[in-house]
Amino acid sequence: MDSIYIYxxxxxxxxxxxxxxxxxxxxxxxxSLLVRGTCVIKNCPRIADVYLMQNLLQExxxxxxxxxxxxxxxxxxxxxxxxxxxxxxxxxxxxxxxGAALGRLGEATMAYPGGCVIGRxxxxxxxxxxxxMGVEIEEQEQLFTAKAKRLHGAEIRLPFPSVGATENVVxxxxxxxxxxxxxxxxxxxxxxxxxxxxxxxxxEIEGTGKNCIKIKGVERLxxxxxxxxxxxxxxxxxxxAALAAGGSIFLEGAPAGQMxxxxxxxxxxxxxxxxxxxxxxxxxxxxxxxxxxxxxEVHPGFPTDLQSPLMAALSxxxxxxxxxxxxxxxxxxxxxxxxxxxADIEVVKNKAYINGVEKLEGAGVEAEELRGGAALVVAGLAxxxxxxxxxxxxxxxxxxxxxxxxxxxxADINIM
Numbered sequence: 001m002d003s004i005y006i007y008x009x010x011x012x013x014x015x016x017x018x019x020x021x022x023x024x025x026x027x028x029x030x031x032s033l034l035v036r037g038t039c040v041i042k043n044c045p046r047i048a049d050v051y052l053m054q055n056l057l058q059e060x061x062x063x064x065x066x067x068x069x070x071x072x073x074x075x076x077x078x079x080x081x082x083x084x085x086x087x088x089x090x091x092x093x094x095x096x097x098x099g100a101a102l103g104r105l106g107e108a109t110m111a112y113p114g115g116c117v118i119g120r121x122x123x124x125x126x127x128x129x130x131x132x133m134g135v136e137i138e139e140q141e142q143l144f145t146a147k148a149k150r151l152h153g154a155e156i157r158l159p160f161p162s163v164g165a166t167e168n169v170v171x172x173x174x175x176x177x178x179x180x181x182x183x184x185x186x187x188x189x190x191x192x193x194x195x196x197x198x199x200x201x202x203x204e205i206e207g208t209g210k211n212c213i214k215i216k217g218v219e220r221l222x223x224x225x226x227x228x229x230x231x232x233x234x235x236x237x238x239x240x241a242a243l244a245a246g247g248s249i250f251l252e253g254a255p256a257g258q259m260x261x262x263x264x265x266x267x268x269x270x271x272x273x274x275x276x277x278x279x280x281x282x283x284x285x286x287x288x289x290x291x292x293x294x295x296x297e298v299h300p301g302f303p304t305d306l307q308s309p310l311m312a313a314l315s316x317x318x319x320x321x322x323x324x325x326x327x328x329x330x331x332x333x334x335x336x337x338x339x340x341x342x343a344d345i346e347v348v349k350n351k352a353y354i355n356g357v358e359k360l361e362g363a364g365v366e367a368e369e370l371r372g373g374a375a376l377v378v379a380g381l382a383x384x385x386x387x388x389x390x391x392x393x394x395x396x397x398x399x400x401x402x403x404x405x406x407x408x409x410x411a412d413i414n415i416m
Contacts, residue, residue, distance in 0.1 A: 002391060002393055003388050004377060004380075004388070004392050004395070004402075004415055004416075005387075005413065005416055006362070006380035006387045006388075006389070006412065006413045007385070007413075008245065008380050008381045008382055008383040008385065008387060009245075009359075009382075009384040009385070010245065010410065010411070011245060011410070012241060012245045012247035012248075012381070012406075012409040013247050013248055014249060014408050014410050015249060015250035015251070015279075015408065015409070016249075016251065016252065016405045016406075016408035016409055017253055018230040018231055018234055018235045018238075018251055018253045018254050018279070019043075019234055019405075020043035020044055020045045020229070020231060021045070021189075021190065021193065021229050021230060021231040021232065022045060022047055022050070022231055022233070022234075022397075023188070024194070024228050025041065025044050025045065025228045026049060026053055026093040026096060027093070027167045027193075028041060028193065028194055028197045028226065029054070029071070030099075030167075031100055031171055031194060031197055031198055031201075032057070032062070032073040032075055033057065033060065033062065033078065033097065033100040033104050034171065034174065034175060034201070035073075035223065035224065036075065036076055036220065036221075037074065037075070037076055038073070038223050039073045039224050039226070040070060040224075040225040040226075041072075041073070041197075042225070042226070042228065043229075044071045045069070045400045046066075047397060047398055048393065048396045048397045049093060049397045049398065050071075052090060052091045053093070053094070054071075056085075056088065057075070059080060059083075060075075060078050060079070060083070060097075060101075061078045062074060062077075062078065078104060078105065081101065081105050081107050081108055082109045082110075083097050083098070083109065083110040088110065088111040089111055091397075093113075094110075094113045095110075095113040095123055095126060095164055095168065096164065096167050098146060098168055099126075099130070099168035099170070099171030099172035100172075101146075102130065102135060102146055103151060103171055103172050103173075103175045103176065104175075106149065107145070107146065107147045109143055109146075110144060112143070125162050125164075126162075126165045126168045129158065129165055129182075130146065130168065130172060132156050133151050133152060133154050133156075133169075133172055133176060133180065134149070134150065134154075136148070150176075151175070151177065151217075152176055152177045152178050153173065153177060153180040153217060154180055157182075157183040161184050161186040161298050163186040163188050163190065163191065165186075166191055166213070169185075169215075170195065170198070170205070171194075171198075173217060174205070174217060174218065175218060175219070176217040177217055181214050182214075183211065185207075185211060185213045186298065186299070187209055187298070187300070188298070189229065189299065191208065191209070191213075192208050192209050195213075196226065198221070200224040200225065200226050201224035202218055202220075202221045203215070203218060204216040204217075229255060231398075232259050233303065233306060234398070234399060234405075235251050235254035235255065235280065236305075236306040236309065237371075237375075237378065237399075238251055238406070238409065239254075239259075239266060239280065240309040240312065241377075241381050242271070242284055243269060243271055243284055244312055244313040244378050244381055245284075245411075247284060247409075247410070248282070248283045248284075248285075249282050249409050250279055250280070250281045250282075251280045251282070252279045253278075254275075254279045256275035256276065256279070256280050258299075259275075259280070261297075261300060261303070262306055262310075263275060263280070265291060265294060266282065268291060269289050269290075269291060269314075269317060270284070270289045271283065271284045271288075272284075288313065288316065288317035288356070290317045290318060290320055290354070290356055291317070291321045292319075293322045293324070294321070294322070294323050296323075296325050296326050296327050304325065304326075304327035304328055304331060305371050306371070307323060307325060308331065308334050308371050308375035309374055309375040310323070311323060311334070311335075311338070311345070311352065311354060311375065312334075312375045312376070312379040313378065314354045315341075315343035315344070315345065315354055315360065315379070316356055316358070318356050319355075319356055320354065320356070322352070322354070323351065323354065324351050325350050325351075325352070326350065333368050333372055334372040337365035337366065337379075340364075341362070341365070341379055341380075342359065342361045342383075343357060343360060344356075344357050359382075359383070359384055360382050360383035360384070361383055362383045362384060362385030362387040363383070363388075364388045364390065365387065365388070365389055365390070366390045367389055367392070368391070368394065370394050370397045370398045371398075372394075373389060373391065373392075373394040373395040374395055374402065376389045377389055377402060380413075381406070392415060403415055
């Protein structure tokens, strides 16, 4: 079976440790392709998307091994320039291998990445930026080939602070000739993690975490060790679970400094939040209050990846909440399933109007993508009775063991 069974309506209590970041480790694994040697990556989450990236690296000729949550990648022998197959079409993040492959091999043939139903997410921004660095693109129906006799630095301004495009430019630039100046760069913590890993491998990067990143190309990178930071989205999901179900929990290792927008929203809803270097504590002892207006934005604004889990919690808050989705056009796909559980939600264009109800009722629902699936688990924890969330495999793309983590917090939840 591919389902999660939840018996909800109980307060959460306890603590759980937050896994390594999915959105940080995937570009770091891609970056290991640039190192003609060995990279040791600690605190790597054992999730489906990481295994897909492992498959892609192995197909290119890398040796990849695991020891607990530590991954070792040896990319000394890379013998293929083709990045295609099921792992690409199932995972959007595979596009990060493009910049790394160009930096290492000067050429890559790649299938168009897939794996997402929440929006179009075209890669035009990536390709346009790489063209300015000397890359020629030949597009075909199912594939495209990118070539560069020699990558060179350039002055690039992104039309939108795309995380993926920022990562691809950085990956291509670290061993290119000259200096690349990237303006309107994404500022997400995962960009900082990628740059931290590359710096540990000998890259010269300035301005990490700012709008403008400056990368001075070096001749080659060297062996490196790096520890992946905790996953802010996983931590945020479990925090919204406490909002929805009530109770008192502690999230060990949760990166509070990266989660300001969510912590502020939780406090406005009536939660008591304590944040420190060891993690985040959340106490919810009274009925939640609605959020009159919340808009998803690029970092440091409220993350689109936590919009669906927060919606699940807001569905039982007192009053009307309004969420405006400004990043992905299909982020409201869970609304129909929440309605099956008794939620009162109306969607008008890119806004959701959520009228809080007294309670949710358990139901059979179906995950269609990663974060929406996690949000349905959050709703199941708050609902009275039994809920079944089908298509567990979507959730396992980003959560190492969501059932175990939530059982640590007192939830009655299992896989079948």
